[in-house]
Amino acid sequence: MIRFEDVTITYAERPVLADISVEIPEGELCLVVGRTGSGKSTFLRAINGLVPHFSGGTLAGRVLVDGRDTARFPPRELADVVGFVGQDPVAGFVADNVEDELAYSMESLGLPGDVMRKRVEETLDLLGLAQLRDRPLATLSGGQQQRVAIGAALTAHPRVLVLDEPTSALDPGAAEDVLAAVQRLVHDLGMTVVIAEHRLERVAQYADRALLLPQGEIGEVGEILAAAPVAPPVVRLAQVAGWSPVPVSVRDARRHATSLRERLPEPATTMPAPVEPVLEARDIVVKYGDVRAVQGVSLDIGAGERVAVMGRNGSGKSSLLWAVQGSGKRTSGTVSVGGTDPRALKPAERRRTVALVPQQPSDLLYLETVAEECAQADAETGQPAGTCRKVLEGLASVPQDTHPRDLSEGQRLALVLAVMLTGAPDVLLLDEPTRGLDYPAKEALASLLKNLGSAVVLATHDVEFVAEYATRVIVMAEGEVVADGPAREVVTSSPIFAPQVSKILGPWLTVADVEAAL
Amino acid sequence: MRLHSGAWWLWALGLATAASRTTNPLMLGLILAVAGVVVVTCRATTPWAGTYGVFLKFGLLVIALRVLLHVFLGGVAGPTTLFTLPQAPLPHWAQGIRIGGPVTAEGLVFALYQGLLLATILSCVGAANALANPKRLLRSLPAALYEVSVAVVVALTVAPQLVASARSVRRARQLRGDTARGARAIRTMLVPVLEDALERSLVLAASMDSRGYGRTAGISKRDRVLTGALVLAGLFGFCIGMYGLLADAYSGWPLLVVGAVLAIAGLRVGARRVPRTRYRPDRWTVKAAGVALSGIAGAVVLVFSGDPALSPTTVPLQAPEFPVLPALAVLVALLPVVIVREA
Numbered sequence: 001m002i003r004f005e006d007v008t009i010t011y012a013e014r015p016v017l018a019d020i021s022v023e024i025p026e027g028e029l030c031l032v033v034g035r036t037g038s039g040k041s042t043f044l045r046a047i048n049g050l051v052p053h054f055s056g057g058t059l060a061g062r063v064l065v066d067g068r069d070t071a072r073f074p075p076r077e078l079a080d081v082v083g084f085v086g087q088d089p090v091a092g093f094v095a096d097n098v099e100d101e102l103a104y105s106m107e108s109l110g111l112p113g114d115v116m117r118k119r120v121e122e123t124l125d126l127l128g129l130a131q132l133r134d135r136p137l138a139t140l141s142g143g144q145q146q147r148v149a150i151g152a153a154l155t156a157h158p159r160v161l162v163l164d165e166p167t168s169a170l171d172p173g174a175a176e177d178v179l180a181a182v183q184r185l186v187h188d189l190g191m192t193v194v195i196a197e198h199r200l201e202r203v204a205q206y207a208d209r210a211l212l213l214p215q216g217e218i219g220e221v222g223e224i225l226a227a228a229p230v231a232p233p234v235v236r237l238a239q240v241a242g243w244s245p246v247p248v249s250v251r252d253a254r255r256h257a258t259s260l261r262e263r264l265p266e267p268a269t270t271m272p273a274p275v276e277p278v279l280e281a282r283d284i285v286v287k288y289g290d291v292r293a294v295q296g297v298s299l300d301i302g303a304g305e306r307v308a309v310m311g312r313n314g315s316g317k318s319s320l321l322w323a324v325q326g327s328g329k330r331t332s333g334t335v336s337v338g339g340t341d342p343r344a345l346k347p348a349e350r351r352r353t354v355a356l357v358p359q360q361p362s363d364l365l366y367l368e369t370v371a372e373e374c375a376q377a378d379a380e381t382g383q384p385a386g387t388c389r390k391v392l393e394g395l396a397s398v399p400q401d402t403h404p405r406d407l408s409e410g411q412r413l414a415l416v417l418a419v420m421l422t423g424a425p426d427v428l429l430l431d432e433p434t435r436g437l438d439y440p441a442k443e444a445l446a447s448l449l450k451n452l453g454s455a456v457v458l459a460t461h462d463v464e465f466v467a468e469y470a471t472r473v474i475v476m477a478e479g480e481v482v483a484d485g486p487a488r489e490v491v492t493s494s495p496i497f498a499p500q501v502s503k504i505l506g507p508w509l510t511v512a513d514v515e516a517a518l
Numbered sequence: 519m520r521l522h523s524g525a526w527w528l529w530a531l532g533l534a535t536a537a538s539r540t541t542n543p544l545m546l547g548l549i550l551a552v553a554g555v556v557v558v559t560c561r562a563t564t565p566w567a568g569t570y571g572v573f574l575k576f577g578l579l580v581i582a583l584r585v586l587l588h589v590f591l592g593g594v595a596g597p598t599t600l601f602t603l604p605q606a607p608l609p610h611w612a613q614g615i616r617i618g619g620p621v622t623a624e625g626l627v628f629a630l631y632q633g634l635l636l637a638t639i640l641s642c643v644g645a646a647n648a649l650a651n652p653k654r655l656l657r658s659l660p661a662a663l664y665e666v667s668v669a670v671v672v673a674l675t676v677a678p679q680l681v682a683s684a685r686s687v688r689r690a691r692q693l694r695g696d697t698a699r700g701a702r703a704i705r706t707m708l709v710p711v712l713e714d715a716l717e718r719s720l721v722l723a724a725s726m727d728s729r730g731y732g733r734t735a736g737i738s739k740r741d742r743v744l745t746g747a748l749v750l751a752g753l754f755g756f757c758i759g760m761y762g763l764l765a766d767a768y769s770g771w772p773l774l775v776v777g778a779v780l781a782i783a784g785l786r787v788g789a790r791r792v793p794r795t796r797y798r799p800d801r802w803t804v805k806a807a808g809v810a811l812s813g814i815a816g817a818v819v820l821v822f823s824g825d826p827a828l829s830p831t832t833v834p835l836q837a838p839e840f841p842v843l844p845a846l847a848v849l850v851a852l853l854p855v856v857i858v859r860e861a
Contacts, residue, residue, distance in 0.1 A: 106795075420694075
């Protein structure tokens with residue numbers, strides 16, 4: 001169905017993909033894995049001709065999709081063969097309600113009206129969107145938007161569907177909905193699906209084969225992942241325990257796990273020592289018009305605590321962080337950090353008390369080079385010159401003369417962290433910090449945050465990262481706290497928030513703990 | 519069943535035309551009330567339905583501006599001087615313009631009437647906006663203009679996106695403790711906002727490209743050039759015709775007709791070569807025609823009515839009289855309330 005013949009793609013003399021020869025047969029779900037910057041997106045965009053027709057660069061070799069050479073067919077002429085859904089579905093929406101968005105590609109293909117109506121109905125049913133048909137796209141949740149984007153690609157009846165990180169921005173429940181819909185396409189319609197995803201623990205089990213980039217190796221999912229620098233915890237656990245063949249789903253792993261469970265001792269449960277709270281928030285309420293985003297939340301954050309706030313998209317996590325920091329809206333309630341309310345402080349002093357890294361860290365950057373950003377951070381916080389640079393060097397190696405936009409996600413996050421940490425805040429708040437980070441980058445972030453002096457609160461959907469890093473977990477729903485306790489207790493008691501290792505081995509949370517205990 | 523968006527726009531333009539023919543505050547008030555009643559009863563629960571209030575507020579602002587302008591710059595004089603502002607001396611070549619000076623009751627009332635006229639026209643546009651999605655109207659354009667209309671629709675979303683992105687950058691800026699003002703603040707805002715806008719538009723362009731926008735599927739280059747040339751020539755002719763009509767009421771007509779014929783011919787020929795279709799196009803129904811005609815009725819009567827009560831004199835000041843026949847004609851525009859109820 002899809003054939004890459006000796007494909008090399010270069011941007012400005014720099015090869016992104018080199019000598020890739022791959023064949024993906026019809027009806028297969030192929031998972032593309034690799035570290036950030038290994039060329040996953042480029043590979044996906046080459047399938048429908050966006051590379052090089054849209055992006056520029058040169059492509060040597062041949063890409064054939066359903067027999068069509070992408071050198072001669074630009075993306076618009078491949079629209080009836082390849083459906084493409086990019087990383088940010090919202091930015092790709094053309095219409096403003098669900099039905100019109102679904103119909104858009106069919107209008108471009110010039111299909112007759114009755115065919116369009118039939119296909120829109122089919123797609124609404126297939127993806128479970130029937131109740132949402134008249135809704136404006138902007139009012140949908142993240143998971144619903146992702147399903148609409150997939151549906152909009154499907155109505156053209158393409159033979160290939162290409163998905164670039166379909167679940168990265170979604171909470172675990174919404175991600176499952178999207179992946180169930182994708183699996184249905186593969187099973188029922190025989191569609192060929194190519195997915196790139198950082199959160200492998202979510203998708204690996206559905207894939208038929210995996211392609212490792214930049215090497216271009218294709219094979220059994222388990223084998224490829226075991227050899228890859230990125231792998232979900234279940235694969236890492238299998239390697240530690242020496243299981244063969246390597247399982248990729250929790251279910252397969254459980255079959256191997258009986259003997260391992262017997263060998264493992266009871267995990268040491270240390271009761272966290274009570275700590276002096278650095279941040280006390282009481283009865284926080286945030287209202288936007290009639291919507292109560294946060295409804296009377298109270299929390300104490302202790303010195304050195306690492307707290308993860310979890311919950312569905314729209315459960316009030318971000319609003320809570322912004323309200324606590326003091327820059328966002330707070331309808332009522334009090335916050336006290338060392339006796340002062342951060343909201344009463346000037347922004348410059350506020351960030352030295354409570355710092356917040358927002359969901360789009362790049363919003364904080366506006367200068368041309370990393371060095372300038374660092375100098376600016378020193379000036380803003382009144383620290384001696386070079387403070388920010390020193391912090392940054394402790395976090396990651398980031399070239400000083402690069403434009404911040406040219407950095408990788410991980411490097412950019414490190415830069416923003418360094419900028420915020422220059423003020424040495426008592427409390428650091430992070431909103432979705434692991435978006436766009438691969439496993440090694442997440443490990444680096446976890447160890448980096450563990451070594452910080454300040455208390456850290458982060459809002460995230462990433463259950464594996466929480467298991468790795470957090471000491472305490474707060475679960476929010478509908479603007480209220482529904483669970484608050486030590487990480488182990490909270491995540492193991494919930495099927496949605498449990499990490500893979502705990503699903504396999506019960507009380508254990510991470511591969512590192514298991515390895516240490518063996 | 520959704521009415522054709524064009525019907526609502528014709529209805530509103532009819533009301534606006536009626537409003538433009540009178541300065542009688544009673545008539546203007548009636549038109550405002552009619553538009554308001556129809557909006558409140560007929561609008562659907564859509565995000566753009568809430569824009570009506572914005573237009574009303576904007577109308578109030580226009581009235582205030584018109585009155586202020588009159589107070590400072592004068593215009594209509596009259597015998598009843600209310601108060602006198604100090605007058606700025608101007609050189610004699612600026613004769614006829616004054617700044618400051620006496621403010622008369624007659625002039626104020628005149629300015630109020632004119633402000634009200636503009637506000638009423640604005641409220642009619644606001645009503646159309648609330649009743650029918652303007653984007654939907656663009657989708658009803660002839661097929662030959664398909665690509666242009668999609669581009670306009672996309673461009674319409676840019677403004678709200680820029681506002682949203684500016685807001686998030688401003689919030690982020692606070693997080694950094696950067697409270698710079700003036701030129702530096704503009705720079706620190708502008709760079710991320712523009713970068714964001716640029717990035718978004720690239721993503722959108724890639725998405726549209728992958729979904730078949732601008733597809734030529736089997737049409738030869740010669741045909742495409744011909745289509746483009748015809749459509750452009752037609753529109754150009756139409757524009758010249760319109761200009762002629764506005765510049766000189768009579769010599770404009772033949773130009774307009776020639777332009778319109780050219781445009782329609784161009785669009786027709788173009789449409790045959792465009793391999794695109796529409797999903798659930800809005801259709802003209804009897805009800806849609808009824809809505810459109812009910813709005814136009816008022817306009818026709820007011821344009822041809824010579825009732826002196828339509829423009830009440832302000833020098834000397836007089837209580838405005840109520841023109842009965844034009845008022846009845848405007849009330850016809852309430853018909854959509856009945857029509858939509860039944861739909």
